[in-house]
Amino acid sequence: MLPYLCMPADGLVTQMRKGALAYCVLALLSGEPRYGFELVQVLGQVDGMLTTEGTIYPLLSRLRREGLVETEWRESPSGPPRRYYALTAQGKDALATFRSEWMTFRQAVDTLLQGGAS
Amino acid sequence: MTAPHASQIINGYLARLSDETKDLPSRERGELIDGVREHITEARAVTPEETDADLLNLLDRLGDPADLAEEERQRLGMATPRQVKLGVLEIGALVLTPLVWPVGVILLWASDAWSIRDKLIGTLLPPGGLFTSATAFFILGLSPAQSCVVVSRNGSPVATHCSGGLPPLAGISLLVGLFLLLALPILTGIYMSIQLRRHSRRKQTAMGSMAAPA
Numbered sequence: 001m002l003p004y005l006c007m008p009a010d011g012l013v014t015q016m017r018k019g020a021l022a023y024c025v026l027a028l029l030s031g032e033p034r035y036g037f038e039l040v041q042v043l044g045q046v047d048g049m050l051t052t053e054g055t056i057y058p059l060l061s062r063l064r065r066e067g068l069v070e071t072e073w074r075e076s077p078s079g080p081p082r083r084y085y086a087l088t089a090q091g092k093d094a095l096a097t098f099r100s101e102w103m104t105f106r107q108a109v110d111t112l113l114q115g116g117a118s
Numbered sequence: 119m120t121a122p123h124a125s126q127i128i129n130g131y132l133a134r135l136s137d138e139t140k141d142l143p144s145r146e147r148g149e150l151i152d153g154v155r156e157h158i159t160e161a162r163a164v165t166p167e168e169t170d171a172d173l174l175n176l177l178d179r180l181g182d183p184a185d186l187a188e189e190e191r192q193r194l195g196m197a198t199p200r201q202v203k204l205g206v207l208e209i210g211a212l213v214l215t216p217l218v219w220p221v222g223v224i225l226l227w228a229s230d231a232w233s234i235r236d237k238l239i240g241t242l243l244p245p246g247g248l249f250t251s252a253t254a255f256f257i258l259g260l261s262p263a264q265s266c267v268v269v270s271r272n273g274s275p276v277a278t279h280c281s282g283g284l285p286p287l288a289g290i291s292l293l294v295g296l297f298l299l300l301a302l303p304i305l306t307g308i309y310m311s312i313q314l315r316r317h318s319r320r321k322q323t324a325m326g327s328m329a330a331p332a
Binding site: 035036037040052053054055057058059060061062078079080082083 | 160
């Protein structure tokens, strides 16, 4: 296992961020449908979550293919219509599952990193 | 107020994205390009006094088209298109397929630079390459198309007896066939070199994006 641990942490963090981003997007959509650029703006307010803004579009496309979100065109008050993304029932389930697993995982890692495993 | 070079900058970016995503399924490709186009429109709408620099920053934040294409491939579980290195093998295949067909075809299949479809075209279209054409011309040149015997009496010709030769229709179809024999290897060679250039250009852009990590 040593070679793996010797790897710079960058790659791991990138992978974790990428994996978590999908659920962050689902969480942002749980309140109300949003359009792509709006999601980018909200995610951009949280430091380090979205480094390359364009990568949200392949992600949204995949979430739609997997049936976690659905899309709908709506008129925009200014400019061309916008594609809105809304959470499906399946998306809600996926988000709820991730939420509980994430809490457990985060607590476990926090506990161990802070040396409080006693 | 739009940036002075807005359309050049944006169209250039979208053209690169279109080029980088050529291997993606058309639906996903269209969705990605639409999403990015919409993003640019929305982002510009919230920039009141737009400059060229604003636009360039906007596109920088969006990300390099090669990175977006790669992200889409990963999300689709697709493999990155294989990188092609141009070497003696490719040049040999390109030169020898029209000229010395069997050798060229072996090199063609040994190389990664062409897709299976291109390799089949290279193999099947030139029927033996220019070598065959040259042989065909040579044989045709040797065989007399028409032989005539002049019958003469007292030094003055009285009759001409001709034998052999081809009926006009067969002659024309033979000419067309020979032309195809000549043209097809050359056309295939041109096609293969175009495909090779396209592949190598994709490789260069992929390398360029690797040099600048996100």
